[in-house]
Amino acid sequence: xxxxxxPLAIGPVMQEKIxxxxxxxxxxxxxxxxxxxxxxAWYLISMFTIWK
Amino acid sequence: xxxxxxxxHDEHEEHPTGIMRWLTTTNHKDIGTMYLTFSLVMFLxxxxxxxxxxxxxxxxxxxxxxPEFFNQLIGVHALIMIFAALMPAATGFANWxxxxxxxxxxxxxxxxxxxxxWILPPSAILLTLPFxxxxxxxxxxxxxxxxxxxPPLSVQGGLGVDFAxxxxxxxxxxxxxxxxxxxxxxxNMRAPGMTLMKMPLFxxxxxxxxxxxxxTIPVLAGAVTMLLTDRHFGTHFFDAAGGGxxxxxxxxxxxxxxxxxxxxxxxxxxxIPQILQTFSRKPMxxxxxxxxxxWSIGALSVVVWAHHFFTAGMPVPALLYFMYSTMAISLPxxxxxxxxxxxxxxxxxxxxxxxxxxxxxIILFGVGGLTGLVLADVAAxxxxxNSYFVVAHFHYTLFAGGIMGIMAGVYxxxxxxxxxxxxxxxxxLHFWLTAISFNVTFIPQFFVGLxxxxxxxxxxxLQFAEFNMISTVGAFVLGLSQLLLVYNIISCVKGGQKxxxxxxxxxxxxxxxLPSPPPYHSFTEQPVVK
Numbered sequence: 001x002x003x004x005x006x007p008l009a010i011g012p013v014m015q016e017k018i019x020x021x022x023x024x025x026x027x028x029x030x031x032x033x034x035x036x037x038x039x040x041a042w043y044l045i046s047m048f049t050i051w052k
Numbered sequence: 053x054x055x056x057x058x059x060x061h062d063e064h065e066e067h068p069t070g071i072m073r074w075l076t077t078t079n080h081k082d083i084g085t086m087y088l089t090f091s092l093v094m095f096l097x098x099x100x101x102x103x104x105x106x107x108x109x110x111x112x113x114x115x116x117x118x119p120e121f122f123n124q125l126i127g128v129h130a131l132i133m134i135f136a137a138l139m140p141a142a143t144g145f146a147n148w149x150x151x152x153x154x155x156x157x158x159x160x161x162x163x164x165x166x167x168x169x170w171i172l173p174p175s176a177i178l179l180t181l182p183f184x185x186x187x188x189x190x191x192x193x194x195x196x197x198x199x200x201x202x203p204p205l206s207v208q209g210g211l212g213v214d215f216a217x218x219x220x221x222x223x224x225x226x227x228x229x230x231x232x233x234x235x236x237x238x239x240n241m242r243a244p245g246m247t248l249m250k251m252p253l254f255x256x257x258x259x260x261x262x263x264x265x266x267x268t269i270p271v272l273a274g275a276v277t278m279l280l281t282d283r284h285f286g287t288h289f290f291d292a293a294g295g296g297x298x299x300x301x302x303x304x305x306x307x308x309x310x311x312x313x314x315x316x317x318x319x320x321x322x323x324i325p326q327i328l329q330t331f332s333r334k335p336m337x338x339x340x341x342x343x344x345x346x347w348s349i350g351a352l353s354v355v356v357w358a359h360h361f362f363t364a365g366m367p368v369p370a371l372l373y374f375m376y377s378t379m380a381i382s383l384p385x386x387x388x389x390x391x392x393x394x395x396x397x398x399x400x401x402x403x404x405x406x407x408x409x410x411x412x413x414i415i416l417f418g419v420g421g422l423t424g425l426v427l428a429d430v431a432a433x434x435x436x437x438n439s440y441f442v443v444a445h446f447h448y449t450l451f452a453g454g455i456m457g458i459m460a461g462v463y464x465x466x467x468x469x470x471x472x473x474x475x476x477x478x479x480x481l482h483f484w485l486t487a488i489s490f491n492v493t494f495i496p497q498f499f500v501g502l503x504x505x506x507x508x509x510x511x512x513x514l515q516f517a518e519f520n521m522i523s524t525v526g527a528f529v530l531g532l533s534q535l536l537l538v539y540n541i542i543s544c545v546k547g548g549q550k551x552x553x554x555x556x557x558x559x560x561x562x563x564x565x566l567p568s569p570p571p572y573h574s575f576t577e578q579p580v581v582k
Contacts, residue, residue, distance in 0.1 A: 008076050008078055008163050010158070011158060013331050013574075031231075031240070032232045036581055042267070047278055
């Protein structure tokens with residue numbers, strides 16, 4: 001399962017955890033995307049609030 | 053305190069070797085090591101820059117460089133020390149220690165982790181490249197605006213400003229990616245039984261830091277993007293001649309800039325109590341009080357930004373609000389100081405190098421905090437603003453409070469990371485040389501600042517000569533003494549006395565249950581916190 005020599009391969013223990021807890025992994029990505037969305041939105045808001 | 057059960061196997065040590073290991077790694081310890089190494093290199097680069105500045109200031113008059121180059125060194129020194137030395141050091145510790153402390157096999161998003169790190173070196177090159185380009189007649193050197201990018205100077209500045217703007221964007225992206233990873237790891241990857249209020253304080257410090265980064269970095273990015281459009285695309289956001297407002301830039305910049313101070317300090321405030329409890333051999337005092345204080349400081353840090361430009365002019369109610377809110381930060385901070393001292397109180401203390409750095413840190417950071425109160429006073433700030441008093445204050449906060457704290461962490465965790473004990477005598481010598489020369493460097497700057505010497509000026513009046521001379525001598529001793537740290541780290545990585553699993557007698561936490569150094573893939577079986 002562990003493709004240790006491929007670029008950006010994830011370690012076997014972590015890989016096992018990801019495969020055994022798919023819901024948790026989906027949640028991890030969901031939280032990450034929400035936080036990234038907040039950061040991008042905040043970036044745009046900080047510019048457009050003072051647009052003249 | 054919680055007890056733990058941990059199992060570990062030695063299999064799964066397989067990983068790529070050579071340069072590919074470092075380029076493609078998703079392993080939290082590898083990435084942590086890269087962050088820490090990058091931080092150390094940039095700390096030395098930024099340190100060399102400031103030694104050039106201090107050499108110029110050794111005596112009045114222009115000796116070694118023209119004022120433009122002097123200003124460039126100052127701005128890039130600050131950007132490097134903040135974005136490329138201190139922040140990556142804290143992120144390096146987060147990568148190394150958070151999964152170990154939380155009982156996770158890795159960071160939640162390992163590929164994102166790799167990306168977050170590899171954005172950093174190009175941005176460091178962008179920051180420093182204009183110096184090299186200027187040698188070949190391209191551009192006029194790096195940004196000469198100070199790290200604050202204030203317009204109109206930054207709108208009128210040369211090529212170096214553009215390079216710095218792009219560098220800040222990249223550094224910001226890296227920080228936000230790192231923050232996302234840390235938040236997800238802390239929320240979703242803790243070992244069974246490790247509730248939020250059982251987490252090590254370092255995790256709390258980083259959780260708040262990560263939220264602060266997500267709240268403030270986009271605003272900085274927005275401000276410098278607008279600066280870029282002002283420079284090249286005909287907008288006038290910050291150009292008064294076109295109806296823009298340069299003070300608005302200061303508001304946006306410091307909305308990021310002030311929390312940034314706490315972004316640099318909160319991770320340190322997280323692991324300092326852990327070091328204190330280890331070397332006092334008793335549990336830390338007031339864990340909950342410290343958690344709530346960290347949150348209070350994090351929350352207050354985003355509503356006090358305008359104290360950095362009281363003298364730019366603002367309505368009296370605004371002055372009063374920003375003065376009192378700034379001073380209010382001292383209340384939760386006082387709670388932290390109380391907890392740190394009470395942790396040591398009647399403890400069975402010993403003073404190995406990490407503890408020496410920690411105790412020295414408390415005293416010197418205390419000076420930084422108290423002088424901050426002076427600057428928070430609107431009436432007093434009119435006198436001290438833009439003087440060397442401010443320079444001395446923020447170096448007590450960021451060198452003593454930040455870098456010396458990081459050094460405490462380096463000595464504390466180095467045996468765990470490398471599997472070897474560092475040279476204790478050299479470590480103690482490093483501490484004493486650092487602490488003494490730091491004070492020799494910066495105490496004179498309080499005096500010349502109080503007497504009216506402005507910052508960011510390569511020449512000064514004759515009456516400041518003696519204090520500047522002392523400060524320069526101190527700075528060179530401080531700079532050279534850091535070579536002891538470099539030597540100690542390198543020799544510790546290469547070999548030395550074998551470190552035990554639980555390196556320090558009084559150490560508590562999951563990271564000390566693993567071998568030293570921990571196996572490549574830590575926690576092959578899920579630890580359980582009871």
